[in-house]
Amino acid sequence: MRLYAEDGTEYLDAVAGTFNLPLGYNHPCVIKAVEQQLGLMSHISSDLARPHAQRLVDRLLQLAPPGIDAGWIRDATGSTAVECAIKIAQKATGKSDVITLFHAHHGQTTMAGSISGPAWRRRRFPAYGSPGVLRVPDPNCRNCFYKQTYPSCGILCAHRIADIVQQAGRESTACLIVEPVLGNGGNIVPPEGYFQTLRKICDDLGILLIADEVQTGVGRVGSFFASARMGIEPDIIVLGKGLGGVGLPIGAVLMRQELDVLEPADHSFTGGGNLLALAAAHATLDVVGDEGFLAGVRRRGGYLGELLGTHLQSHPVVGDVRGVGMMWGVEIVGHDGRPDAGAAAAVVSCARERYRLITRSSEYGRGNVVKVRPALTATEEDLDEVVDRLRMSVHDVAG
Ligand code: PMP
Numbered sequence: 001m002r003l004y005a006e007d008g009t010e011y012l013d014a015v016a017g018t019f020n021l022p023l024g025y026n027h028p029c030v031i032k033a034v035e036q037q038l039g040l041m042s043h044i045s046s047d048l049a050r051p052h053a054q055r056l057v058d059r060l061l062q063l064a065p066p067g068i069d070a071g072w073i074r075d076a077t078g079s080t081a082v083e084c085a086i087k088i089a090q091k092a093t094g095k096s097d098v099i100t101l102f103h104a105h106h107g108q109t110t111m112a113g114s115i116s117g118p119a120w121r122r123r124r125f126p127a128y129g130s131p132g133v134l135r136v137p138d139p140n141c142r143n144c145f146y147k148q149t150y151p152s153c154g155i156l157c158a159h160r161i162a163d164i165v166q167q168a169g170r171e172s173t174a175c176l177i178v179e180p181v182l183g184n185g186g187n188i189v190p191p192e193g194y195f196q197t198l199r200k201i202c203d204d205l206g207i208l209l210i211a212d213e214v215q216t217g218v219g220r221v222g223s224f225f226a227s228a229r230m231g232i233e234p235d236i237i238v239l240g241k242g243l244g245g246v247g248l249p250i251g252a253v254l255m256r257q258e259l260d261v262l263e264p265a266d267h268s269f270t271g272g273g274n275l276l277a278l279a280a281a282h283a284t285l286d287v288v289g290d291e292g293f294l295a296g297v298r299r300r301g302g303y304l305g306e307l308l309g310t311h312l313q314s315h316p317v318v319g320d321v322r323g324v325g326m327m328w329g330v331e332i333v334g335h336d337g338r339p340d341a342g343a344a345a346a347v348v349s350c351a352r353e354r355y356r357l358i359t360r361s362s363e364y365g366r367g368n369v370v371k372v373r374p375a376l377t378a379t380e381e382d383l384d385e386v387v388d389r390l391r392m393s394v395h396d397v398a399g
Contacts, residue, residue, distance in 0.1 A: 001025070001375050001382055003358070013358045014386045016375045019183070020241035022218050022288055024375035030245040033283035034276050042276055046074060046268050053273040056281050057252070060239070063224045063289055064254055068237060071254035072262070073278070076271035078214035078240030079107025081251025082177070084267045085236045086111060088253070089175035089208045091261045097132045099165060099176040099207070102145075103185030103365040104138075106177060106212055115177060117185060118364045134168050136161050138182060139190035142320050142331070143366075150191045158197035165205055175208040175236075176201075180226035183215040186365040187329025189322055195232040208235040208259070214251075215327075218242030219288040219376050222298035222325035229324065235259060245284035248277040288376065297376045300383060301325040307387040308372065315391075317343060317398035319368075326376055329362070329369040330390070332398075341367030346397045347390075354396065355389035 001024050003011045023030060053073035061069055075081040090096055103117040113128045122128035137145035139157045146156050165173050182188035202209045211234035216226035223229040227237060236259060239252040287293055305328060308321045312330055319333035332344040344361040347370055351357040362369040374386060
């Protein structure tokens with residue numbers, strides 16, 4: 001969790017790189033596996049790499065939610081792995097349209113950017129926001145689009161999706177893509193029952209459900225696949241980020257057998273299924289795939305949530321503390337209770353400059369959520385230190 005600047009200054013990283021270092025920097029087992037692979041060979045073409053990739057897929061499938069029994073590793077980024085999932089949905093259903101949440105983030109390639117939330121980003125690129133993307137409100141209980149309160153709302157935000165799809169034309173809709181916890185959109189944890197309702201809607205309307213676990217997968221929420229802990233029964237799952245262990249680029253797409261419809265030529269990249277990334281993923285899986293390790297993540301994640309609640313929740317500029325597993329967000333508001341993205345950015349820079357704590361604030365949504373997503377290996381002492389430095393930063397910025 002610790003980084004050292006050239007002058008020797010030590011920083012504590014509360015966001016595990018770009019949320020992609022589940023075991024922190026330079027985990028010895030992962031480094032050793034990558035070094036061994038590098039000594040043998042670093043790359044072979046994607047068709048020759050396929051059996052190697054398949055071995056990793058087979059291991060992932062042993063941990064995958066019921067019904068997920070096929071997979072591909074042809075990608076080197078989360079964005080193109082998301083595109084792979086969309087291509088599968090489009091090819092399997094013969095339909096084109098994609099439903100996505102207002103503040104979703106699915107990547108920055110043209111298609112992944114088109115199905116991501118922030119209008120300010122899409123506006124800069126004419127090809128973004130192409131037709132065939134249907135945006136629906138987030139399951140955000142704190143800022144409910146429909147001005148409802150959970151549970152008396154009956155999860156209206158989920159049920160309304162069915163109406164919206166009906167109105168737009170279910171005959172052209174291929175899939176609904178969701179993040180188990182909206183990551184860049186403000187660390188939004190959907191309410192109990194939300195994903196079960198989505199499953200039913202997808203079944204009723206004949207559309208596929210894609211879980212984008214690029215940020216939430218590989219143990220981040222306390223189960224290897226976030227879908228398991230969040231009660232999602234997806235047709236397709238996308239993994240990226242943390243699967244590369246020490247930051248090596250990789251993307252995986254897992255699906256129900258009958259959705260294994262892409263030919264190799266439909267989706268294939270020079271850097272996809274790279275041997276070093278596969279070696280890193282196997283070594284990461286050795287650690288994170290272990291139920292005892294995941295139980296520890298759930299326990300320490302709960303401890304982190306309690307600490308944040310105890311030391312930050314009551315501060316006048318903290319609107320909410322929310323999360324699950326090792327994926328937490330601290331919402332910063334002004335003294336008037338309204339989202340304050342400027343103050344959140346100031347907390348992040350104060351934390352880095354004064355307390356040598358590395359964190360980030362959300363880019364999307366209201367931009368006012370400070371992220372706390374440390375390495376899954378963080379000890380209770382590490383977490384005490386993270387929360388202490390964050391508490392001092394909030395205090396310094398907001399008084
Ligand atoms: N999906 C989600 C949920 C993500 O958080 C990200 C990256 N932040 C992506 C997809 C895209 O991954 P990459 O940056 O590797 O292309």
